[in-house]
Amino acid sequence: MTRVPLERSDKKIFSESDLMSLSMPLWVMDLDQSRLVWANDAARKLWQAESLEELYSRNFEADISNTVASRLEHYRTASHESGQTFKELWTLYPEGKPCAYQVQISGHPLPDGRIGLRFEANPDSNRLPEQIRSAEALNHIPICISLYDMDGEPLYKNPAALETYGDAMLTLRGRFVKRSDYDKFVRGIRKGRSVTKICEVQTDKGKRWHEITGRRCFDGPTGQAACILTESDVTELKEKENRVRYLAHYDMLTGLHNRNYVNSHYPEMIELAFRGNERLVFMVVGLDHFKSINETLGHPTGDALLKHVASLLQLSLDEDDHIARLGGDEFVIVRSFRSTAELDVCCQTLLAAINSECCVGDHILSANASIGLVLFPEHGSDLPTLLRHCDLALHDAKDSGRNTYRFYRPALQQAALAKRSLEKDLARAVENGEFVLYYQPRVDCQSQKVVSAEALMRWQHPERGLVFPGEFIGALEDTGLIHKVGDWIVDRAGRDQRTLSRNGYNIPISINISPRQFERSDFVNRLKAGLAKTQCPADCIEIEITESMLMGETFDAKSVLMDLCRAGFSIAVDDFGTGYSNLAYIQEYPITSLKVDRSFVNMIEEQSSVINLILSLCRLIGISAVAEGVETIDQLAWLRMNHCDQYQGFLYSRPVPLEKLQELMTSSHQLMMKSRLPATLDSEVIWA
Known part of the structure; x- marks a missing residue:
């Protein structure tokens, strides 16, 4: 087998016969094939081969661990790029007996242009067993171990450190990405402290995070002060930590x-x-x-x-x-x-x-x-x-x-405190049953007979007396108490309707529904279940909603109204005229009555054309028209003449307790109201 001359470190060229006769084992390995491509006779004996041909035929792949293979690959690259030579203490087994060798490793060109590794093994019989074991551990441990003099110049790097940093001559400063990290690290070591720091380092594979521990020591061969470093890669842990911090912040x-x-x-x-x-x-x-x-x-x-x-x-x-x-x-x-x-x-x-x-x-x-x-x-x-x-x-x-x-502004804080106090009081009111229902009659415009009554909630506050709903309905909605209070209203109105019926006044009761109640998916079932407990028929209860609720964006108002209609409830639209409903659009809903907002009635002379339009619509689609806020005889006379069906207002009665409502439904009160009306409906008098 033809071999290229092997150049020794003394730069002399030896013939193959000279190299073959050397007592020092010498061999060249093709790393890619895991085979020896040249060896002298001393190497043959070291590897216990009967002949060189038998040695060359061996495949060393199974004998080389992944750690050693990675380290040798690094040596090949570094030697080829910068001509570096590496030394390791190996334990080999000539004739089956362990023997320590100082192995020098360097790159060597192969005949086909690739780079192999040349090994020179010098016996080191003076090594103690502890030293041999330490060297073995240093060669195979994955932790980087390095020794530097106090100026940061390298004295020793174990294979893991060489593989990590690539350059055997890399100074201590060259490791650190940030100068500040290096300065703090060295400052601590020079003060004689053991220093541990997690910081970024510049490795052969780019920037990584290492946990580095350093302490002061002495260099064995020279006795000079030095520092020894151990370090491990914590990049994955650092990235997880950064990820957790990112998720947290x-x-x-x-x-x-x-x-x-x-x-x-x-x-x-x-x-x-x-x-x-x-x-x-x-x-x-x-x-x-x-x-x-x-x-x-x-x-x-x-x-x-x-x-x-x-x-x-x-x-x-x-x-x-x-x-x-x-x-x-x-x-x-x-x-x-x-x-x-x-x-x-x-x-x-x-x-x-x-x-x-x-x-x-x-x-x-x-x-x-x-x-x-x-x-x-x-x-x-x-x-x-x-x-x-x-x-x-x-x-x-x-x-x-x-x-x-x-x-x-400070007033907002005061308002917030007042609101919190109100919400606290309302929670107590719900628990203690402090709410009562008052009823305002709804009256036939022509006969002055009470045809139904609207249930209106009042709060019988233990200190403030009777509180009107405008002061607390919003808070009930904000706190969600409106649902519990709504259930109570259904129960109380149902029982009061039954009382009226037993006393000979079988009129329907209308109850107002909050948008918060109306938009709940279980609203209709909850209403039916609550009313059933009172034994009040559904056709004796009218549900009042505001015009704006017809345009609900978060629920299908028409579907809810259809469910109510199928259950037997009648439906009134309260405060009509203040929203954005198209008058013709109303007929698409299952509505039984429209209540003309009091703002139109209060300006009945100026708004007469608008009110007439609403009244005409009601007659056209066959639903009742109810005027709210009627306070004068002239307003009532105009409504009678223009064929409004019903009215509510202080003219007939303010909202009153149930007992007072029954008094208002007697024939004497109706006769008294009729007596106050004009005998004739003179258009010149009442602005037809």
């Missing part, structure tokens, strides 16, 4: 900081502003009617809109501004400012940006938003207070018509 939908980040980092921002005598504004932006978008177009569409709004807000802000998503459809923005006029311009810019159209799937959307603003330090000195006041200002903006902004 960032909103996954928009990529903005989240409420956790706000709670943990914004207090520091407030503290710095306080020390620097800096004014900050906290702005909470809330989308208007966002819930209806989720319910009508679906949550994916709502999520897409939130991402779009988040992008718009970021584009509209300066680099020094801070923005986070608090949750739902609310965002918080913090920025420094000099004047409120500057904030006016900022809010107008934000509202205009949010209102721009965007395409989400098959939908073209344009959102509106409301903004609540709080000034630091005027309106609060800590984060919880500032955010709480932001919420109050935001709600004030929404109550002011939405698509606008409002600054916090």
